[in-house]
Amino acid sequence: xxxxxxxxxxxxxxxxxxxxxxxxxxxxxxxxxxxxxxxxxxxxxxxxxxxxxxxxxxxxxxxxxxxxxxxxxxxxxxxxxxxxxxxxxxxxxxxxxxxxxxxxxxxxxxxxxxxxxxxxxxxxxxxxxxxxxxxxxxxxxxxxxxxxxxxxxxxxxxxxxxxxxxxxxxxxxxxxxxxxxxxxxxxxxxxxxxxxxxxxxxxxxxxxxxxxxxxxxxxxxxxxxxxxxxxxxxxxxxxxxxxxxxxxxxxxxxxxxxxxxxxxxxxxxxxxxxxxxxxxxxxxxxxxxxxxxxxxxxxxxxxxxxxxxxxxxxxxxxxxxxxxxxxxxxxxxxxxxxxxxxxxxxxxxxxxxxxxxxxxxxxxxxxxxxxxxxxxxxxxxxxxxxxxxxxxxxxxxxxxxxxxxxxx
Amino acid sequence: xxxxxxxxxxxxxxxxxxxxxxxxxxxxxxxxxxxxxxxxxxxxxxxxxxxxxxxxxxxxxxxxxxxxxxxxxxxxxxxxxxxxxxxxxxxxxxxxxxxxxxxxxxxxxxxxxxxxxxxxxxxxxxxxxxxxxxxxxxxxxxxxxxxxxxxxxxxxxxxxxxxxxxxxxxxxxxxxxxxxxxxxxxxxxxxxxxxxxxxxxxxxxxxxxxxxxxxxxxxxxxxxxxxxxxxxxxxxxxxxxxxxxxxxxxxxxxxxxxxxxxxxxxxxxxxxxxxxxxxxxxxxxxxxxxxxxxxxxxxxxxxxxxxxxxxxxxxxxxxxxxxxxxxxxxxxxxxxxxxxxxxxxxxxxxxxxxxxxxxxxxxxxxxxxxxxxxxxxxxxxxxxxxxxxxxxxxxxxxxxxxxxxxxx
Numbered sequence: 001x002x003x004x005x006x007x008x009x010x011x012x013x014x015x016x017x018x019x020x021x022x023x024x025x026x027x028x029x030x031x032x033x034x035x036x037x038x039x040x041x042x043x044x045x046x047x048x049x050x051x052x053x054x055x056x057x058x059x060x061x062x063x064x065x066x067x068x069x070x071x072x073x074x075x076x077x078x079x080x081x082x083x084x085x086x087x088x089x090x091x092x093x094x095x096x097x098x099x100x101x102x103x104x105x106x107x108x109x110x111x112x113x114x115x116x117x118x119x120x121x122x123x124x125x126x127x128x129x130x131x132x133x134x135x136x137x138x139x140x141x142x143x144x145x146x147x148x149x150x151x152x153x154x155x156x157x158x159x160x161x162x163x164x165x166x167x168x169x170x171x172x173x174x175x176x177x178x179x180x181x182x183x184x185x186x187x188x189x190x191x192x193x194x195x196x197x198x199x200x201x202x203x204x205x206x207x208x209x210x211x212x213x214x215x216x217x218x219x220x221x222x223x224x225x226x227x228x229x230x231x232x233x234x235x236x237x238x239x240x241x242x243x244x245x246x247x248x249x250x251x252x253x254x255x256x257x258x259x260x261x262x263x264x265x266x267x268x269x270x271x272x273x274x275x276x277x278x279x280x281x282x283x284x285x286x287x288x289x290x291x292x293x294x295x296x297x298x299x300x301x302x303x304x305x306x307x308x309x310x311x312x313x314x315x316x317x318x319x320x321x322x323x324x325x326x327x328x329x330x331x332x333x334x335x336x337x338x339x340x341x342x343x344x345x346x347x348x349x350x351x352x353x354x355x356x357x358x359x360x361x362x363x364x365x366x367x368x369x370x371x372x373x374x375x376x377x378x379x380x381x382x383x384x385x386x387x388x389x390x391x392x393x394x395x396x397x398x399x400x401x402x403x404x405x406x407x408x
Numbered sequence: 409x410x411x412x413x414x415x416x417x418x419x420x421x422x423x424x425x426x427x428x429x430x431x432x433x434x435x436x437x438x439x440x441x442x443x444x445x446x447x448x449x450x451x452x453x454x455x456x457x458x459x460x461x462x463x464x465x466x467x468x469x470x471x472x473x474x475x476x477x478x479x480x481x482x483x484x485x486x487x488x489x490x491x492x493x494x495x496x497x498x499x500x501x502x503x504x505x506x507x508x509x510x511x512x513x514x515x516x517x518x519x520x521x522x523x524x525x526x527x528x529x530x531x532x533x534x535x536x537x538x539x540x541x542x543x544x545x546x547x548x549x550x551x552x553x554x555x556x557x558x559x560x561x562x563x564x565x566x567x568x569x570x571x572x573x574x575x576x577x578x579x580x581x582x583x584x585x586x587x588x589x590x591x592x593x594x595x596x597x598x599x600x601x602x603x604x605x606x607x608x609x610x611x612x613x614x615x616x617x618x619x620x621x622x623x624x625x626x627x628x629x630x631x632x633x634x635x636x637x638x639x640x641x642x643x644x645x646x647x648x649x650x651x652x653x654x655x656x657x658x659x660x661x662x663x664x665x666x667x668x669x670x671x672x673x674x675x676x677x678x679x680x681x682x683x684x685x686x687x688x689x690x691x692x693x694x695x696x697x698x699x700x701x702x703x704x705x706x707x708x709x710x711x712x713x714x715x716x717x718x719x720x721x722x723x724x725x726x727x728x729x730x731x732x733x734x735x736x737x738x739x740x741x742x743x744x745x746x747x748x749x750x751x752x753x754x755x756x757x758x759x760x761x762x763x764x765x766x767x768x769x770x771x772x773x774x775x776x777x778x779x780x781x782x783x784x785x786x787x788x789x790x791x792x793x794x795x796x797x798x799x800x801x802x803x804x805x806x807x808x809x810x811x812x813x814x815x816x
Contacts, residue, residue: 191634208633212679222784224668224691225616225760226599229658231784236669237655244652247645250637260632261644262679264672271620271670271689281679283632352633376630376639 004045008394009387011097015042016089025086025381026093029129031059031167038081042096042121049104051119059123059169060136065103067116067405073181075404077102077397078120080136080356084128088188088383090390094371095186096121098394105398106406113405115181125356129154129163137356141363142176182331182404183360185368186393188385190353192376199347200392201339202370203332206287207351207358208256209324211296213282215303217242218313221268221276232274236266238312239278242303246282249299256350257295259284287324287350325358328365331400335369338399344392369393412453416802417795419505423450424497433494433789434501437537439467439575446489450504450529457512459527467531467577468544473511475524475813481589483813485510485805486528488544488764492536496791498596498798502779504529506594506802513806514814521813523589533764537562537571545764549771550584590739590812591768593776594801596793598761600784607755608800609747610778611740614695615759615766616664617732619704621690623711625650626721629676629684640682644674646720647686650711654690657707664758665703667692695732695758733766736773739808743777746807752800777801 005011018038019028028035039061046053046063053063061081066072079095099119106113122136130152138144149160164170194202219233243261250259260283267277282299286292300316307314332348339346349370357368371393374384413419426446427436436443447469454461454471461471469489474480487503507527514521530544538560546552557568572578602610627641651669658667668691675685690707694700708724715722740756747754757778765776779801782792 189634190631191636192630192639193634193636196639210633222600223598223761223786224666224670225618225693225762226597226601226786227666227760227784228599228601228663229666230663231600231604234668236672240648240651240655240669243648247648255636255638258632258635258637260642260680260682261648262632262674262681262683263677264644264674265677266670266672269671269673272668272691273670274668275670283680285633352635353631354633376635378631378634 004048008097008101008390011101012089012093012390015093015097019083020089023381026083026089027085027087028081028083029085030082030124030135031163032129035082036167039121039123042081046100046119049100050107051100051103055169056140057169057172057174058136058139058164059167060140061121063100063103063119065107065113065117067114068112069114072115074116074118074179075182075184075401076118076120076180077184077401078122079185079187080122080125082124082126082128084126084379086381087379088381090188090383090385091190091378092125094188094385094390098186098390098397102394102398102401106401110402110406115405116179117401117405122356130160132160133354134356134359137359139174140177141359143359143362146173180360180364183357183364183366184331184397184400185355185357186397187355187368187370188378188383189370189373190376190378191373193349194347194370194372195374195376197347199345200371200389201335201344201346201396203335203346203348204327204351204368204370205332205348206327207325207355207361207368208285208287209289209292210283210285210320210322211292211318212320213296214317214319215242215280215282216315217278217307219276220274222274224272224274227274233311234274235278235312236275238307238310239264239280242306243280245302245306246299249302253291253295257284257286257291258352285352289324292324322354325361327357327361327367331365331367334403335367335396335400338396342395342399344396369396412456416505416509416798419509420497420501420798423501423505427491428497431789434491434497435493435495436489436491437493438490438532438543439571440537443490444575447529447531450489454508454527457508458515459508459511463577464548465577465580465582466544466547466572467575468548469529471508471511471527473515473521473525475522476520477522480522480524482524482526482587483590483592483809484526484528484588485592485809486530487593487595488530488533490532490534490536492534492787494789495787496789498791498793499598499786500533502596502793502798503594506798506805510802510806510809514809518810518814523813524587525809525813530764538568540568541762542764542767545767547582548585549767551767551770554581588768588772591765591772591774592739592805592808593763593765594805595763595776595778596786596791597778597781598784598786599781601757602755602778602780603782603784605755607753608779608797609743609752609754609804611743611754611756612735612759612776612778613740613756614735615733615763615769615776616693616695617697617700618691618693618728618730619700619726620728621704622725622727623650623688623690624723625686625715627684628682630682632680632682635682641719642682643686643720644683646715646718647672647688650714651688653710653714654707657710661699661703665692665694665699666760693760697732700732730762730766733769735765735769735775739773739775742811743775743804743808746804750803750807752804777804
């Protein structure tokens with residue numbers, strides 16, 4: 001290939017070369033040198049295809065295929081350029097690449113659109129370098145401001161602001177744009193659903209809400225051999241019964257409700273000592289906020305009732321919360337009809353992971369389309385989607401943009 | 409007090425001064441300088457009270473009140489001089505001190521016994537410095553030999569043999585004594601039973617058998633949000649259900665059966681990742697070996713069946729096993745009758761912790777008597793038994809030895 005890629009397969013490898021190491025995946029965290037090189041390379045490629053480029057003040061990169069109408073609004077298409085540490089080639093990257101190639105195709109086939117088409121390469125979504133996720137889309141949609149990063153540092157102690165300034169950004173506050181009419185994101189699924197149900201396109205109904213809790217159960221340490229079962233205040237026995245109850249209660253809900261205990265610490269964690277403290281996390285997700293809230297209230301009451309009955313102390317803290325985001329029904333119906341007419345097998349589903357699209361759902365009609373992830377694996381060098389599947393996603397995106405920006 | 413103590417309360421404080429630190433409890437691990445000073449001090453006290461002393465080749469200390477009959481057998485009374493790190497003043501120490509004071513009293517009151525009375529200060533029982541417990545009683549009863557310590561080192565890398573030689577012991581193999589007719593140990597309970605039932609003396613029916621297992625459950629890590637509950641191979645969810653089943657199954661047994669999960673490790677132990685591995689311990693104890701074995705077989709089958717059904721891999725390893733030891737029924741009935749006649753409230757119970765007595769139960773009629781532990785606390789600077797309770801235990805011991813060694 002020349003300086004810039006000419007098709008999807010080439011483009012994935014080309015973008016992965018910025019921060020990619022053999023067997024170590026791609027590491028391209030916010031405002032680092034590889035991150036800057038990737039954004040600059042994307043800017044060059046956008047310009048090569050004839051898009052009008054610009055950065056905003058925090059480093060989001062835009063490539064615009066303008067409408068001839070001066071009062072035209074904008075359909076924004078894109079995803080994030082940053083990665084987790086040792087991530088895959090597709091997460092984020094696919095949505096930017098497919099956007100650039102789609103606009104290039106549409107311009108060559110149909111010329112100027114009636115509505116501005118603009119591809120965005122968001123500076124940050126993963127929260128991998130600094131403890132703040134969806135920075136790019138969060139600033140664009142007015143959810144974040146520069147105040148939100150004033151005290152944040154990376155693991156080397158470098159402040160967010162210092163890193164941003166060093167990359168050449170951050171002089172001024174972002175002006176929230178009022179021309180965005182629609183936001184569309186194309187992304188790998190990062191889960192096994194499409195592969196399991198053997199479909200090519202996931203039409204996302206909602207990005208689920210999340211609530212994460214830290215539960216601390218406190219009992220009393222004693223000698224395992226000399227303390228009768230009936231006199232124990234065993235924090236782990238208590239936690240086991242609570243978590244067992246949690247997993248039983250989820251069965252009363254539909255399968256969109258997922259819950260997990262991913263982290264659990266035992267004190268003193270010695271085979272022959274009755275545990276005096278257990279701390280565990282509960283992660284609960286569902287596309288409807290009121291149902292999710294009532295599920296969480298139910299298990300909290302159940303935990304507290306159990307603790308009281310068994311003379312254990314308990315502390316329940318919610319430390320992370322994300323509201324569910326509903327994707328636009330009309331956009332999804334257009335996507336469904338495109339899939340049907342093009343004979344591309346599709347599947348309506350929720351997204352259990354967070355995405356830039358959930359920030360835009362607050363301000364404009366938004367949707368996200370998924371393509372399959374092999375084995376459901378993501379955030380790993382093993383992340384993989386076949387070029388055939390990537391192309392089907394881009395085909396649907398092109399038809400969708402054609403309907404939205406040329407036919408109306 | 410003078411050089412040596414004259415009563416129980418004094419003697420507890422005196423022996424605790426070897427290795428005791430304010431607020432840090434007593435640390436007197438095998439073959440250390442404080443250990444050696446404690447044994448030497450006990451030897452001096454034994455001699456002061458007129459006992460004939462000697463060490464065996466591994467450092468067990470004996471003080472003998474001999475019978476005039478040359479073919480007389482020996483009743484051995486005692487416990488261990490070593491402690492855990494930052495242990496209490498009573499664990500082990502009480503049994504030695506009460507033995508010396510009992511023999512002193514009996515000699516002064518009744519003169520020479522018909523059967524030799526001998527108090528022993530075992531060199532080691534706790535397994536705190538080296539990973540080998542009941543070294544003193546194990547060598548005396550032929551359960552251990554010098555081969556068992558050939559590769560053992562302490563946490564500083566000092567070999568067992570080097571430490572033993574440096575303390576002045578270990579030249580020759582121990583000759584197993586064939587004159588021991590009876591073994592009697594007086595010990596603090598180290599559990600809350602006597603305090604809960606408000607009795608002064610615990611008459612021990614058996615020292616329970618123990619089996620300890622390490623269970624490894626292996627599933628698959630996945631993203632919490634993007635993996636439907638039905639497609640998960642969640643190692644922690646599996647382990648929770650297994651342990652819940654374990655605690656349910658114990659309800660079908662009598663209350664002498666105790667089981668505990670004291671240690672549990674989760675991998676990768678991250679709130680938003682489904683755990684791919686959980687390792688936990690199961691400790692099960694019961695006074696009857698065949699019942700204990702069948703309980704362990706049941707939960708092993710239950711775990712394996714559950715794992716198979718839920719597509720999890722499982723490994724069950726038994727890494728520690730102690731056979732139950734039955735205490736002598738006739739000795740216990742004499743103790744019961746002494747308690748009844750002296751109006752001392754007693755309680756028949758099992759010992760859930762291991763003791764030197766369980767080694768002797770293999771070779772001669774043996775029993776162990778408990779006195780209450782405040783709050784059931786042991787292996788801690790907070791370990792406490794009132795002098796009144798200590799004296800009641802010694803009173804029963806004196807009467808028992810009088811019946812066994814003078815009245816027959």
